[in-house]
Amino acid sequence: MRAIAIIPARFASTRFPGKPLADIHGRPMIQWVYERTSLARGIDEVIVATDDERIAKVVDAFGGNVAMTRPDHPTGTDRLAEVAGRVEADLVVNVQGDEPLIDPRMIEMAVAPLRADSSIAMGTLKSRIGSLEEYLNPNVVKVVTDREGFALYFSRAPIPHPRDFSEQLAERFGDLAAYKHIGLYVYQKEFLLSYPSLPPTPLERLEQLEQLRALEYGHRLRVVETDLVSVGVDTPADLDRVRVLAQKTAK
DSSP: OOEEEEEEEOSOOSSSTTGGGOEETTEEHHHHHHHHHHTSTTOOEEEEEESOHHHHHHHHHTTOOEEEOOTTOSSHHHHHHHHHTTSOOSEEEEOOTTOTTOOHHHHHHHHHHHHHOTTOOEEEEEEEOOOHHHHHOTTSOEEEEOTTSBEEEEESSOSSOOTTOOGGGGGGGGGSOOEEEEEEEEEEHHHHHHGGGSOOOHHHHHHTOTTHHHHHTTOOEEEEEOOOOOOOOSSHHHHHHHHHHHHHHHO
16 A cells, blocks of 8 residues: 655744744754654655745755645645645555654554555544643543544543542542544545545534544544654744754754
């Protein structure tokens, strides 16, 4: 099966304009993402998808593949689908353009179930939540799965939620086995191409979580557990943290 990775990259950002071009030790963030994605075994091609000429020129400059897209896509998945429709592939990986320290093994782990079973439409990752603060944070998306690792639900709310929630939960939080969603996606290409034509769903709108659309339409979404971590960049403060971590990684 031919697997490609597409990195959607937008210049406009409410909290951090120009984020893909932010400098990290002499290289733009998008180059870090591109190069680390290229290290994943089984990925045949990496493409940056953008509607911005400034990003395209930077990707060209470091020798990366870039595909220009329409500027009016409502979501990154729509942008992904436009590019996927132009290339030969069986599996398409959506790697976020603000994950400069992504571990290539995370990509390999997410791809494996869909490579083994073509009936699985979509896949992603989860990791154990390590603190009560993270569990209660609505910006940390939680996921619960069935016994076979397929998603039952994603939410910004703290799930699963103990019936007898109390102050004592902090002391025994380790027994809860709560998981956060990691925003790396893998799609069977044909499913991805059909995805933008599915009208947005009530739960998707309510939680502002696009992956709920797949569940509401009855598609199986395989969630692989990993203890690997990546640090996303949403704000300039996040970028400072990543610069420190990147320097340590280089050493």
